[in-house]
Amino acid sequence: MVNVGIISLGCAKNTVDSEKMLGILKNNGYNIVSDENDADVLIVNTCGFIESAKRESIDYIIEMGKLKEKKLKVLIAAGCLSERYKEELLKELPELDAVIGTGDFLRISEIINSTLNGDRVIEYGHADNFDDTNLPRILSTPKHYGYLKISEGCNNKCTFCIIPKLRGHYRSIKIEDLVNEAKRMVNNGVKEIILIAQDTTKYGIDIYKKLMLPTLLRKLSEVEGLKWIRILYAYPDGINDELIDEIKTNDKVVKYIDMPLQHSNDNVLKRMKRYTRRKNIEEIIKKLRQIPGMVIRTTFIVGFPGETDEEFNDLKEFIIEKKFERLGVFTYSREEDTEAYNMPKQIKESLKLKRYDEIMSIQKDISLKNNIKYIGCNFEVVVEGFENGLYYGRSYMDAPEIDGVTYIKSNKKLNYGEFINVRITNAFEYDLMGELM
Structure with missing residues (x-):
């Protein structure tokens, strides 16, 4: 064999x-x-x-x-x-x-x-015609969570991104096929399903002619045995009131969203060919913040061609003002076959790195202050490992591998994949410490 x-x-x-x-x-x-x-x-x-x-x-x-x-x-x-x-x-x-x-x-x-x-x-060369619906699958993630890819490809025209040329046009997978796959995952022990796509909020626009992520969330929440549904890669231009209301009212949808914004300055967003502008973004954030306990993760790009000191300062002020719970930063990567590759006023690598460090320093302080607020609070945490005499796991506020963890003091043996109640006793820049209740 x-x-x-x-x-x-x-x-x-x-x-x-x-x-x-x-x-x-x-x-x-x-x-x-x-x-x-x-x-x-x-x-x-x-x-x-x-x-x-x-x-x-x-x-x-x-x-x-x-x-x-x-x-x-x-x-x-x-x-x-x-x-x-x-x-x-x-x-x-x-x-x-x-x-x-x-x-x-x-x-x-x-x-x-x-x-x-x-x-x-x-x-090679068949990305556009490719359909991987209902293929057999062996999960490689820990038993209690798995990823559900709800679409393939992308129709966005972001000037920095090569993905549409590599993955083809946007193709949603039918709701009934996704529900069936979710049932198979849950039958194999999955408790948390994480929705992924190049752009999850555009889900359904191609086959149903309307944004169908709220409907998909409702259907998935009916799967017996599923505990958490998490949304990643939700582009802001597809976040509407129906989706916000579904996140708010659906008990299985964790109050967490990964919403890649890329920048806050309208001039930069225009050069990036992003569909949203500062005013739209602020309106979406305001609505999301009305959901109790809502956690927003986002990502930004620094050093995009032509990014002036003024535009960069705009981004810094935006981050300081919005106080995102989770935030990642990329330095702009100049990729051939993208529109931005030939843009004038390319930024030096040394300046990109300087701007990256500035943003990360700002976010480190914001993250610590956010985490300190959780001391004394109780959270449900899924246990994922053990190191240096402590268990660790994730609350609803953290996606696997990209966010922080909660360390857990416990005198009793805990099982990986088990959901437990933890009281937070200490806070760090990106992680929390708690004790088993």
Whole structure:
């Protein structure tokens, strides 16, 4: 039997693709292994979004290529980097036996067979026609949570982003198919489902001709045994009153939203070709803040072409004023084949990094002050690990891997995936400390 392993890099959407590849391979008789040293065939599911992600993907391919000196027979690159640099990867990285684009992993079993017979394979260019609905899937996340990809591709025209060229146009998955997948996940032990897409708030616009995320939330909340539903990647231009009301009133939808804003200054937003402006953003935040306990996560880009000191100061003041509970910052990555690549007034890397440090310093103070307010409060926390004599887990305020954790003092043994009540006793810049109630 052939042993196959997958290393999944980049975003949660890639994680879902990797899980579906695993499902296809298992159904075709391959043995799935978690340790790359045991693999006869190894797939690196790559990210190609920004420069740092590209470097990480290439470094992994090179590192895994060294395993060919031992047991490994076949090394395959899949995902966004493969879709973007198909021929170049196969030419420049001789350790690769196959390159598979974002819309071609349905043929993963056949491709592996070909490579085991000595062929070098390249498959790409089908992102727009790709439909991965109802594929078998092996979850790679901890048993109590999983990601539900509700659409593929993107129709936005952000000038900094390459994703539409790599993932194709926006394609929603039918509600009934998503509900069925959610039921399968819950039957396998999942308690928290995390909705992902390139833009979750546009869900349904293509097949139902209207924004259907509120409807999807209602249908998912009817799944018996599901405890939490979390929304990631919610673009602000799709956040309407119906969605806000659904978040507020639906008990299974956690009061948390990941809303990538990218900037606060109208001139920069215009150059980015974002659909919202400062006034719209402030109105949405005001409405979201009316939901008791609401936590807003956002991301910003600093150093976008032409970003003046005045525009950057506007962003700093906006962040200080809005006091986001969770915030991430990227330095602008100049990506070929994007409109922003050829924009004038590109910003020096040293200035980008300086601006990044300024924002992160501001947010560190905001985050600590926000967290101090939680001392004495009680939260339901899902237990996820143990280190240095303390358990740790997440409350509704934290998404896995991107947000902080709550450390838990407990004299009794706690089970991973268990939901417990914790009283907060201390606060740090990004994490909380509490004791089992």
